[in-house]
Amino acid sequence: MPKIESRSLAKIFNTQEGSFEAIRNLSFHVDAGEVISVVGKTGCGKSTTLNILLGLEKPTEGSLTIDGKEPYAAFDYFRGKLCAVFQTDRLLPWRKVLDNAAYGLEILRIPAKERYNRARHWLERVGLEQFENAYPHHLSGGMRQRVGIARAFCVDPDVIFCDEAFGHLDEVTAIKLRADFLNLIRETHKTSVFVTHDINEAIELGRRVLVLGKPAHLLLEVEISQETNGDPSKRRELKERILKTIEDNHPC
Amino acid sequence: MFVSLGLLLLGWQIASFFLPEFVVPGLQLIGLEFINMAKEGTLLYDSLLTLYRVMQGLFGGFMLGGTLGIVMGTTKKSENYLMPMINFIMGVPALSWTLIVILWFRGTEARIFALMLAVSFPVFAHSIRDAVKGVSKDLLEMTLAFRPTRSQLLRMLILPSIVPNVLTAWKVSIGFAVRVVIVAELVGASTGVGYRMVQQQALLSMSGVLAWTLVLVMMGLTMQGIITGFESRLLRWRPTTH
Numbered sequence: 001m002p003k004i005e006s007r008s009l010a011k012i013f014n015t016q017e018g019s020f021e022a023i024r025n026l027s028f029h030v031d032a033g034e035v036i037s038v039v040g041k042t043g044c045g046k047s048t049t050l051n052i053l054l055g056l057e058k059p060t061e062g063s064l065t066i067d068g069k070e071p072y073a074a075f076d077y078f079r080g081k082l083c084a085v086f087q088t089d090r091l092l093p094w095r096k097v098l099d100n101a102a103y104g105l106e107i108l109r110i111p112a113k114e115r116y117n118r119a120r121h122w123l124e125r126v127g128l129e130q131f132e133n134a135y136p137h138h139l140s141g142g143m144r145q146r147v148g149i150a151r152a153f154c155v156d157p158d159v160i161f162c163d164e165a166f167g168h169l170d171e172v173t174a175i176k177l178r179a180d181f182l183n184l185i186r187e188t189h190k191t192s193v194f195v196t197h198d199i200n201e202a203i204e205l206g207r208r209v210l211v212l213g214k215p216a217h218l219l220l221e222v223e224i225s226q227e228t229n230g231d232p233s234k235r236r237e238l239k240e241r242i243l244k245t246i247e248d249n250h251p252c
Numbered sequence: 253m254f255v256s257l258g259l260l261l262l263g264w265q266i267a268s269f270f271l272p273e274f275v276v277p278g279l280q281l282i283g284l285e286f287i288n289m290a291k292e293g294t295l296l297y298d299s300l301l302t303l304y305r306v307m308q309g310l311f312g313g314f315m316l317g318g319t320l321g322i323v324m325g326t327t328k329k330s331e332n333y334l335m336p337m338i339n340f341i342m343g344v345p346a347l348s349w350t351l352i353v354i355l356w357f358r359g360t361e362a363r364i365f366a367l368m369l370a371v372s373f374p375v376f377a378h379s380i381r382d383a384v385k386g387v388s389k390d391l392l393e394m395t396l397a398f399r400p401t402r403s404q405l406l407r408m409l410i411l412p413s414i415v416p417n418v419l420t421a422w423k424v425s426i427g428f429a430v431r432v433v434i435v436a437e438l439v440g441a442s443t444g445v446g447y448r449m450v451q452q453q454a455l456l457s458m459s460g461v462l463a464w465t466l467v468l469v470m471m472g473l474t475m476q477g478i479i480t481g482f483e484s485r486l487l488r489w490r491p492t493t494h
């Protein structure tokens with residue numbers, strides 16, 4: 001059984017101005033320990049898909065299951081099992097870095113001593129051990145995002161989602177952070193889903209890339225072999241192919 | 253600040269040389285009043301009593317209004333029921349409340365407490381509801397992904413988020429509460445700063461009225477100062493406080 005399975009997923013929002021279709025007949029699966037990327041244009045329903053994965057939204061039709069359970073319905077089952085690193089850092093501004101990193105563990109009612117040990121361990125892994133007593137506003141954007149990464153790994157989740165986490169950072173910081181994050185994912189063998197609008201990033205991070213059209217449905221699915229990733233010309237070729245697929249579906 | 257206040261006092265003192273004592277008494281006369289008040293023991297007793305009434309009423313209003321605000325901020329349905337009532341109560345003028353509580357209650361303290369509660373809780377309810385509704389959706393989603401219990405959500409996200417708004421609501425309410433409590437004491441009490449002021453007025457002692465007024469001004473300012481102190485302690489995490 002795949003870790004994550006989406007079958008004919010659909011999501012329609014009914015607002016006062018009418019209804020808005022965010023996801024249309026989206027099917028995909030992710031195996032345990034697999035790392036995939038989901039790429040699509042901004043506003044194509046990627047974030048809605050992520051919210052359904054996290055159990056924050058309910059599908060209108062179809063089903064989405066993780067471990068055979070619906071994230072929205074089985075609220076308690078997924079306590080501490082799903083984590084996300086978001087587009088913006090989403091740190092609590094009144095908590096110091098250490099308490100931000102330990103936030104998830106506090107919700108899981110892990111005793112203070114162990115909580116802080118684990119938080120310190122992960123802050124060290126992301127290179128922020130010297131900043132545990134700083135408030136988020138003292139840190140740079142990249143450092144804040146690192147705290148967000150530590151917070152996610154801290155609870156030792158089953159699945160890590162990553163929603164455009166590097167999109168707001170400058171190129172140099174983004175490259176470094178992407179590489180560090182990928183290393184942590186590989187080392188911990190976490191099932192991971194990277195949601196991004198950056199095709200290069202999608203190819204670099206995922207072993208498989210799902211290309212979404214608008215409203216979110218599967219346009220193309222490609223395996224990324226080591227060979228493709230290592231060869232610049234093959235990567236460029238693949239990028240062109242993905243770009244064309246997206247363009248054909250929804251010209252700008 | 254000192255220069256500005258100094259000029260005010262200087263102007264007053266100069267005016268006192270030209271105008272009769274019952275219109276503009278000199279500062280030395282007001283000072284004498286303070287000494288008398290202190291000697292009689294009323295300065296400390298009545299000031300503290302009024303302060304106690306203000307704080308007790310505000311605290312009650314904060315508890316009631318805060319609870320209603322959180323309930324309204326978290327459930328849409330309760331807001332539809334509660335908001336019109338609260339707005340209605342808020343529309344009743346403080347002076348009407350003063351007369352109503354005198355008819356409703358017997359003891360002075362009960363009357364004043366009811367009055368303070370009635371006028372202060374809607375303010376807290378409104379501002380705390382707005383604050384709860386304003387809790388960042390991003391942070392809410394981030395927290396919900398960890399699956400907190402309702403009480404964890406309240407304790408770890410909502411309450412810390414609304415601290416700045418709560419402090420602002422207190423600052424606004426204090427000034428308001430001091431004014432209302434004075435009216436209440438003026439009308440229906442035999443103790444407290446408001447009562448002492450009517451007494452002085454009956455004796456045609458302008459300096460006495462002014463001395464007690466100064467007590468009130470200082471009381472209001474001191475409490476504001478204390479809240480500001482809390483603010484800089486509790487909101488250390490805010491970039492703007494540095």
